[in-house]
Amino acid sequence: MGSVTDKQASIDKGEQVFYKTYNRFPVIFDRGNGVCLYDSEGNEYLDFGAGIAVAGLGYNDPEYNQALTEQMGRLLHCSNLFYNQPAIDAGEKLLKVSQMEKVFFTNSGTEAVEGALKIAKRYAYNRDGHGGHEIIAMKHSFHGRSLGALSVTGNDHYQEPFAPLLPGIKFADFNDLDSVKALVNDKTCGVIMETIQGEGGIYPATEEFLKGVEALCHERDMLLILDEIQCGMGRSGFMFAWQEYGVKPDVMLAAKALGNGVPVGAFLARGRAATAMGPGDHGTTYGGNPFVCRAADTVLRLFERRHILEHVREVGAYLWDKLEQVAKNHDRVKAHRGKGLMQGLEFDCPVGGMVTKALLEQRLVLISAGANVIRFVPPLVITKEDVDHMVERLEKVI
Numbered sequence: 290m291g292s293v294t295d296k297q298a299s300i301d302k303g304e305q306v307f308y309k310t311y312n313r314f315p316v317i318f319d320r321g322n323g324v325c326l327y328d329s330e331g332n333e334y335l336d337f338g339a340g341i342a343v344a345g346l347g348y349n350d351p352e353y354n355q356a357l358t359e360q361m362g363r364l365l366h367c368s369n370l371f372y373n374q375p376a377i378d379a380g381e382k383l384l385k386v387s388q389m390e391k392v393f394f395t396n397s398g399t400e401a402v403e404g405a406l407k408i409a410k411r412y413a414y415n416r417d418g419h420g421g422h423e424i425i426a427m428k429h430s431f432h433g434r435s436l437g438a439l440s441v442t443g444n445d446h447y448q449e450p451f452a453p454l455l456p457g458i459k460f461a462d463f464n465d466l467d468s469v470k471a472l473v474n475d476k477t478c479g480v481i482m483e484t485i486q487g488e489g490g491i492y493p494a495t496e497e498f499l500k501g502v503e504a505l506c507h508e509r510d511m512l513l514i515l516d517e518i519q520c521g522m523g524r525s526g527f528m529f530a531w532q533e534y535g536v537k538p539d540v541m542l543a544a545k546a547l548g549n550g551v552p553v554g555a556f557l558a559r560g561r562a563a564t565a566m567g568p569g570d571h572g573t574t575y576g577g578n579p580f581v582c583r584a585a586d587t588v589l590r591l592f593e594r595r596h597i598l599e600h601v602r603e604v605g606a607y608l609w610d611k612l613e614q615v616a617k618n619h620d621r622v623k624a625h626r627g628k629g630l631m632q633g634l635e636f637d638c639p640v641g642g643m644v645t646k647a648l649l650e651q652r653l654v655l656i657s658a659g660a661n662v663i664r665f666v667p668p669l670v671i672t673k674e675d676v677d678h679m680v681e682r683l684e685k686v687i
């Protein structure tokens with residue numbers, strides 16, 4: 290266990306070595322167990338961030354660890370020039386729970402977004418026999434940091450220094466169908482959105498909007514791409530958030546909780562989107578390797594066996610009631626939004642970073658989503674008792 294001076298020395302060293310693209314909180318996490326994290330000084334934190342919605346099954350799960358340990362001693366990597374059984378198994382399970390037809394495993398969420406954008410462009414190229422197509426994305430969206438994903442991320446602050454980005458991207462207002470319709474033309478090949486906007490402040494799509502965009506996509510022969518990287522994998526109380534809406538995307542994206550901590554994402558497609566790209570159109574060296582796919586396969590197996598969706602609905606409803614109470618108790622809380630175990634409280638001023646910092650001192654990990662919103666994305670295995678403990682500490686800090 291490190292001393293305070295060791296800790297500061299490590300943090301200083303970190304600041305020396307890392308390319309500075311983050312302002313980090315002064316905590317060194319050392320290990321995790323269940324829904325708790327432990328820092329380098331041995332302090333226990335209740336975790337309502339899950340490493341940004343990643344650790345769905347929590348930390349140090351014995352069955353998950355055993356599967357990965359076994360796989361490590363067998364084979365980590367073999368490239369996509371060959372088959373590997375964990376990828377076949379994970380793929381089969383993922384298609385079953387997503388109602389999709391084809392899967393491509395990536396190393397991250399951002400890369401899943403890249404794949405989806407390529408499908409949309411390839412689809413329209415097959416359709417029209419030429420390139421130059423356009424994609425409609427949403428304002429206040431977040432799809433990742435690579436140049437393609439950044440191009441569809443509706444945030445000027447993130448985009449401006451890196452211009453010019455992908456041409457032909459237009460931004461509509463989320464939950465405003467007319468604003469999407471106004472941007473469609475003969476060159477449009479797809480619409481991309483998060484089913485529940487995450488980084489933008491926890492905004493669920495309305496049913497009317499999602500159904501309207503789906504109908505528009507059918508009508509104009511465009512692809513509906515749903516980014517479920519944050520809201521998917523059980524977080525909304527449904528395996529994928531769109532499954533609650535009575536719609537069906539042509540392409541959908543998963544990552545974050547898919548691997549429970551190992552880097553794995555996926556894009557999935559169905560219908561004509563499932564065959565739009567062919568051999569030579571896309572690839573990856575690591576993506577879908579046996580190690581990460583063994584993780585994804587194990588996550589999907591444990592989700593089913595442990596009835597994670599039912600659990601999320603129950604604890605999510607409990608969290609909802611508790612946060613409604615918090616919102617009522619405090620005038621500065623302006624709104625409460627979300628579904629399942631993806632909820633947010635919006636304040637009337639930019640408190641996000643401040644609240645997070647104060648809560649860390651209370652040994653509670655909570656992250657923000659934009660300046661005014663604090664975000665609740667705990668491990669999905671969190672209990673009602675954990676929710677009570679969290680609310681106690683939150684009330685103190687507000």
Ligand SMILES: *Cc1c(COP(=O)(O)O)cnc(C)c1O
Binds near residue numbers: 431487
């Ligand atoms: C996190 C996130 C991404 C990017 O995923 P990375 O794994 O960080 O590349 C894309 N879309 C959404 C909705 C996300 O929350």
